[in-house]
Amino acid sequence: MTQRHATRVARSLLQMCVPAALLLLSACEKPIDINDIRQLQTGVIDTSYVLVDPPFAGFTGPEDILVGNDQLLYVADTRANRLVMLNRAGQFLSERALLHPVSLAQDSRLDLLVGGEVVVPNGDTAGAIFRIHLVSASPDSAHHLDRARIDTVWRELAHPARRFPGLCVLSDNTWLAARSGSDNSSFIDPDARVLLFDEHDAFITPLSAFATGAGTGIVNINLPTAIASFPGSRDFVLVQSGEGVAYGALWMTYQSNSDFVGWLPRFDPARPEDRAADFIRPNLYLLPQGVAVDRSRRDVFVADAGLDSVFKFTSRGVFKSESFGRARAKGLMRRPTGIAFFSSVLYVLDGELGIVLRFRLSTDIPR
Numbered sequence: 001m002t003q004r005h006a007t008r009v010a011r012s013l014l015q016m017c018v019p020a021a022l023l024l025l026s027a028c029e030k031p032i033d034i035n036d037i038r039q040l041q042t043g044v045i046d047t048s049y050v051l052v053d054p055p056f057a058g059f060t061g062p063e064d065i066l067v068g069n070d071q072l073l074y075v076a077d078t079r080a081n082r083l084v085m086l087n088r089a090g091q092f093l094s095e096r097a098l099l100h101p102v103s104l105a106q107d108s109r110l111d112l113l114v115g116g117e118v119v120v121p122n123g124d125t126a127g128a129i130f131r132i133h134l135v136s137a138s139p140d141s142a143h144h145l146d147r148a149r150i151d152t153v154w155r156e157l158a159h160p161a162r163r164f165p166g167l168c169v170l171s172d173n174t175w176l177a178a179r180s181g182s183d184n185s186s187f188i189d190p191d192a193r194v195l196l197f198d199e200h201d202a203f204i205t206p207l208s209a210f211a212t213g214a215g216t217g218i219v220n221i222n223l224p225t226a227i228a229s230f231p232g233s234r235d236f237v238l239v240q241s242g243e244g245v246a247y248g249a250l251w252m253t254y255q256s257n258s259d260f261v262g263w264l265p266r267f268d269p270a271r272p273e274d275r276a277a278d279f280i281r282p283n284l285y286l287l288p289q290g291v292a293v294d295r296s297r298r299d300v301f302v303a304d305a306g307l308d309s310v311f312k313f314t315s316r317g318v319f320k321s322e323s324f325g326r327a328r329a330k331g332l333m334r335r336p337t338g339i340a341f342f343s344s345v346l347y348v349l350d351g352e353l354g355i356v357l358r359f360r361l362s363t364d365i366p367r
Contacts (some may be wrong), residue, residue, distance in 0.1 A: 034054075062338070094144050097180035113153075156179075161181045174197060175196075178227040207262070216245070241287050
């Protein structure tokens with residue numbers, strides 16, 4: 001976390017905690033830890049996330065984590081070129097060799113979608129998306145990653161620098177792929193897009209809701225890093241690197257009526273009633289690399305690998321004091337690259353240490 005961005009984050013969060021303004025400004029001379037911000041905001045910490053020991057270890061540069069609809073845990077072990085299946089107690093179940101997996105999603109048929117890479121004829125690599133038929137096409141080998149059928153459903157052979165750092169499945173089994181790359185100069189087909197596919201993996205369209213490229217608009221996307229959907233709807237949250245854009249997290253809601261069909265920002269600074277929304281504080285993030293949704297409460301979690309922090313927001317976009325940084329993780333959280341939530345447990349994947357950290361709210365721990 002840099003000195004410059006620490007000050008910027010502190011000033012953004014300061015607007016959430018006016019009573020602590022003078023104390024927070026005095027702290028801007030040194031890097032700000034989100035734990036300090038949370039303490040200033042609440043005065044007394046009644047509820048906080050508590051680390052559950054032990055962490056799940058043995059990964060190499062992992063980039064994404066998923067608690068599937070089958071209630072199993074999946075880790076994209078990126079540098080080890082494998083996808084790993086665990087139960088929620090951390091017991092290893094199976095694995096599948098896959099080139100640089102970086103993103104994961106699962107549909108209602110329990111098939112896995114994985115963003116990774118393929119080798120092209122000249123020996124280079126290109127971004128690709130795979131479907132692993134855990135159950136639908138392999139009933140005799142259900143939930144065995146090593147035996148399940150795998151299909152390559154999309155490849156970017158003409159643009160080998162493109163990658164798919166985010167995947168999510170919508171309520172009707174259509175799915176979205178967040179695509180990134182280094183070239184956004186094309187007006188017709190820039191690298192940074194969100195692609196919509198049907199339930200049979202046929203490409204439908206890039207979403208027109210976004211303006212590709214650096215900028216200060218609420219829908220500008222430059223370097224997408226992750227995407228997560230809400231249960232029972234077509235709404236989703238997209239996160240992206242803060243480089244060149246003002247908004248690192250975009251909350252999109254689906255509308256279908258006689259005048260409009262598509263996605264619009266849930267919070268928009270152009271609307272006076274949204275300008276104070278915590279979720280769209282400009283320049284709040286540095287490198288948000290993971291996003292997850294609490295399926296019951298619809299809270300949103302954002303893991304920022306640049307700030308070593310986890311941000312939590314309510315379903316109304318209000319910043320929650322339960323947000324935390326490295327100190328809350330006892331120094332074990334150095335670069336959170338993925339995040340998942342299920343049954344009161346928050347799973348944070350650390351890409352630098354190669355571990356899965358688990359947290360529970362203090363109020364959920366038996367005394």
